Amino acid sequence: MLAPLSMGFRSFVFFAFVLMSTAKATSMPCPILFSGSPAHKKVQKYYDVVRSFYGPGRAQRSDLPWINHIEEGLIILESINASWKAKAAWCIHPLVQGDADLKAQFAVLQKLDPQVVALALEYRSVANETLSDTPFKKVEEVRLSPLKDVNDMLIADKVQNRKDFDRFHQGTHLRSKELDQYFRTWLARLGVSETRYQAYV
DSSP states (O other), rough: OOOOOOOOOHHHHHHHHHHHOOOOOOSSTTOOSSOHHHHHHHHHHHHHHHHHHHOOBOOTTTOOTTHHHHHHHHHHHHHHHOOOHHHHHHHHHHSSSHHHHHHOOOOOOOOOOOOOHHHHHHHHHHHSSOOTTTTOGGGGGGGGSEEEEHHHHHHHHHHHHHHHHHHTTTTTTHHHHHHHHHHHHHHTTOOOOHHHHHOOO
C-alpha cells in the first residue's frame, strides 16, 4: 500500500537543499539522506556515483537538473518504505539503462554491491521491455518483476516521470496523447490509482 508524501515535491526538495546549504560536509549529500542512519549512509555512496555520472546535465525542455529525477524518485521510495538496496539500485539505474552507458560504466559497476547491481539490471530488463515508443500494450500485458525492490523502483520512475510530463509536456508534446496513455497504463499495472498518484504531486 502506497502512502502519500507528507509534503509536495517542491517544498520537500527546497527544505532539503536549505539543510544542504548549512551542512559542513565537503561533498554534497543527497537531500533525503539526512537521517544519518546506516541504511542512508549506504545509499549515499550510490547517489555519489550517479551525481558523478550526470554531472551538470539538465533536461532540455524543463531545464531541471538530471539528478532531479533521482532525488524525487528517492522521495517516493522513502515514502513507500522501500529497502536501501532498492534506493541504491534506483540511484545507479541510469548507468545501466542503455547499452552504451552499460558498457562505458561496467568498470564502475564492478566495484559496487552485486545485489544492488543485479536489481539495477533487472530494472533495465523490465523497464526497457515497455517503453513509450514500443507498441501499445494493455495493462495486463505489461511485465512486472518478480522482485518487489524492482517494482518499487518502477513506481518511483513512472510517478516521477509522469509528474514532469504533466508539468512540462502535457498538451504540447507531439506524442502527448500516447505518452499520457503510456504513464497511465504503467501506473495501473503497478497498482497506483489516479487518486494515489495525485497525492504524490
